Every structure is written in C-alpha cells, then in structure tokens.
Amino acid sequence: MGKFEYDKKENLQTFGTQASNTKFKKARQKDSYNFKKMKPIVITGAAGFIGTNLALSLNELGRSDLILVDCLDYELKKKNLEKIKYQAYFDREDFLQVIKNNRLEDVETIFHLGASTDTLNFDKKFMLRNNTEYSKILFKYAFQKNLKFIYASSAATYGNGSHGFSDKERKLEPLNVYAQSKYLFDEHVLDSKIKPKQWVGLKFFNVYGPHEEHKGDMASMVYKCFLQARNSGVINLFSASRPGYENGGEKRDFIYVKDVVKIILFFFNNDTSGIFNVGTGKARTFLDLANLVFTALGKELKVRFFPMPESVMSKYQHFTQAEVKSLRSAGYEEPFIELESGVKDYIQSYLEV
Secondary structure (H helix, E strand, C coil): CCEEEEECCCCEEEEECCHHHHHHHCCCCCCCCCCCCCCCEEEECCCCHHHHHHHHHHHHCCCCCEEEEECCCCHHHHHHHHCCCCCEEEEHHHHHHHHHCCCCCCCCEEEECCCCCCCCCCCHHHHHHHHHHHHHHHHHHHHHCCCEEEEEEEHHHHCCCCCCCCCCCCCCCCCCHHHHHHHHHHHHHHHCCCCCCEEEEEEECEEECCCCHHHHHHCCHHHHHHHHHHHCCCEEEECCCCCCCCCCCCEECEEEHHHHHHHHHHHHCCCCCEEEEECCCCCEEHHHHHHHHHHHHCCCCCEEEECCCHHHHCCCCCECCCCCHHHHHCCCCCCCCCHHHHHHHHHHHHHCC
16 A cells, blocks of 8 residues: 555645556646636546546646546556646555545546456456446445446447347346446446436447557557558458358447547536447448558558457457437437548547657
8 A cells, every 4th residue: 555645735635556656646736726616527547548538638628637547557558647637646446445445535526437348358256346346336435425427338238239239228148258347337337226416327339549559459440450551551350250241241330539538528517317328320340441441541452351260259249339319318419420530530640640
C-alpha cells in the first residue's frame, strides 16, 4: 500500500504505490477549476482506449477535475495518460481501498470503463474478480454516495446472436469468459434492488479509433488491417467459414470512438437510466473494411484468405449488428459516422500523421 496524500490547500487527493506512477501523482494538478460549482469526475480505465478519448473530450469541454484510475501495465498507456489534464491518478487496486475506506473526496460521476477485455483469457476466477466483482463494488459505492454511474458493457454478451441483438433481451449465451463477466454484471445491475441515482450500461460494439495502440491482439480490426496493409501490403481475412458467408464475409457493427464519446456524454448530460447498445445499427463485412483501409492509404486492394481454425469457430461472432431503438428512444439523435468517413479520418488524421 502506498502513501495516501491529501492537499488541503488544493483539495486534491493522490495515491501512489509504484515508482512508475510517481510522476503522474501531481502532474496536471495546477489547472484551475471552480470546484464550488462542479464536483470531480472519476474515470476508470482512463489510460485505455475509450477512457483516453473520453478524458480528452472532457478536457476540451473545460473539465480537468478528473480522477483517473487504471493499471499502467503498458508503456503506451502511460503515454495516453500524459496527454490528459487531470486532478489525480490512482492505481486500480489502490482505488478500491480508497473507496472501501471512504477516503475519496466528494465526486459527481463514475465512468467505469476499466476491465480486462482479453477474449482469449480463460482464467474465469481472474476475469470475474477483475471485471464483475470490481464493478459491483463501484456500483454499490455509487448508490451509497448518490452518484451517476455509467459503465462499459459489451456486445460480446450477445454470443452468436441466436437471441438477437436487442439491449432488452436478457436470455443471452456469451461465448467466452470475458463476455460472461460482462453479462453477469449487467444481470446484477438489472436485478439489484439498490441502484445509483443514474445507472447506464453501454454495450459497445466494434469500436475503433485513436489511442488503441496498446491493445495488441484486442485492438480493433480497423487498426489491425491498417498495420497489415502498411507493413506488408496484404490484409489477411478468413475465407468462407459457414454456409451463407463468402470470403471475408463476416460482418461487424463498426462504430467510431468519436461517436462513442458523444453517446457517453449524452447520458452524462441527462438522467436516463438503463442498458443501451452503442453501435451504428449497420453491419459491414471485413472485406468492405479492408477495401476502405487500402483506399485511405492510397493503395490497391490486396487480400489473402485463409481458413478459420476449428478451435476458433465455435467461439467466434460471425455477425453483430446493434439494435439502436433504445438509444434513439432515449433522445440521442446524432447521425453516426459512416465507416468510409471514420476509417479515412482515423488513418489519415491519426495513424499516418
């Protein structure tokens, strides 16, 4: 356990354990903000993909009163953190101790985006503790402190899609431990008799965009295709894997992270509660995606198809497409960025700069 610090003059809290965290403890804390009007915001997974984009968007809106929580296990995540203006940083395990001991200052909202997203991690005990149980603790804390609680769920909970992709459907069959950990927390939230004043679960579909470089194998297919096209000039896709699918014909609902952040902030700015799909409602093939990546790079399409491994077949989502009726009914009216525009912007404005 590291040393907890409280600065009465600046009303700031910091908590650090590892030497790698030290330089973040006081960084960016001199940004002035009117704390009498607004309470700080907590973001878990703040140095991750969606968390970084959300934090930077809040910075652009003038909010630097951010309490960031993460596990800095990758150098690229540290670089993400350095881009953000914030009030304090906590290691994810230390943060649990802080709230359990009631040592966190008064905050407004918890954006709980942190989780292990590795779909190939079969350590059920770890995934349930890291994803499900951790989330339950924050959910209960948000109720006790009368906070807004907005958290990341996942389209992975829909499994093979045999029960559809409605965010109202509860009879789901997740295909891997990660998806199960998310599904179990969704069910806990829905069944709980005690809930925060606002609770929102966001089932993210296939999100892509800047600040995902640290994710490795769990990065978006857009980013993976970009790397292949740039480095080797060829994109590898699965050949026809089942009846009704052509080569590269598996489909995903790809959504640009800029749309995702808009949706998160939409719920932040109202009091609606519930679980909502975060996708475009339009599935596109991987072959479509490959073509768009090459176009953005100014290169001709070149794809190599290979058979899907048998070990992957039964655990693979061949198709995803969000039903967005609930999101629209909640009042979100913004048009979604088309895949053509999103891929072009991502590659030309961020990856190729």
